[in-house]
Structures are given as C-alpha cells and as structure tokens.
Amino acid sequence: MLSVGLGVAALVLSQVSASRVWLHAIGGLHPWYHVGLFGALGLLAMMASPRPWVRVGWLLFAVAVGMSIEYGEVLRFNDDMEWFDIRYDAMGLLPGVVLGWLLARLGQRLDSRRA
Numbered sequence: 001m002l003s004v005g006l007g008v009a010a011l012v013l014s015q016v017s018a019s020r021v022w023l024h025a026i027g028g029l030h031p032w033y034h035v036g037l038f039g040a041l042g043l044l045a046m047m048a049s050p051r052p053w054v055r056v057g058w059l060l061f062a063v064a065v066g067m068s069i070e071y072g073e074v075l076r077f078n079d080d081m082e083w084f085d086i087r088y089d090a091m092g093l094l095p096g097v098v099l100g101w102l103l104a105r106l107g108q109r110l111d112s113r114r115a
Contacts, residue, residue: 003044003058007065010037014069015076031088038062038092039099046100062093 013023024030045058066089073079 003041003048003061006037006040006044007061011065011069011072015072031085034066034085034088035092038066038089039096040092041065042093042096043100043103044096046097046104050104059093059097063089066093 023033041062042059045055045062048054048058066086070082070085074081
C-alpha cells in the first residue's frame, strides 16, 4: 500500500502548478526525484510478495504511474512529452528492482539457515 501512496502522491503533485514549478526549479535535482521515487517503487514492488506475478503487477503499476505523470503534464500544461523523465524513471526502477530482489534472496537464505 505504501507504493500506491507514493505513486498517487507523485501523480497528484505533478499536476499542481506550484509544486510542478518547485520540482523543476531546484537546481539539477529534478531527475533525482524521478530516480528516487521509482527506485523506491521498484524496491517496494519486489518486497510486496514472494509471488512473481504480484511483483510484475506492482512493476506495471510503477510504469503506469510514470507514464501517467508525463502524459498528465502534456494534457494539463500543454507541454511536450518529457521522454527523458521516463528514462529517469527507468533508471530508478531498475536498481530498485535489483536491490529488492537481492534483499528478498538474502531473506530467503537467512530463513533457510534458521530452519
């Protein structure tokens, strides 16, 4: 549920003029917001369930959030599609997935040693 909250908050904030100006105006940090948010979403997706299809569902949710944010900005602000932001989303999502997978594997190994 935390990933839903993060995704919805990002989607809503991206559509509010004041927050959008603030997010884009702070130095070179705008790409890092994308990387951080989607890294967290990737990590949470991998930690959500041991079932692979549940994880895939959460990852598809993260991709849908990223596309919705960018397409929403096109509709709301009449901007061009910011494809580079989608690239930043992927740059965060992939390490988050790998880290989540590694942590899940580590947890399985620790559980098997306890048994």
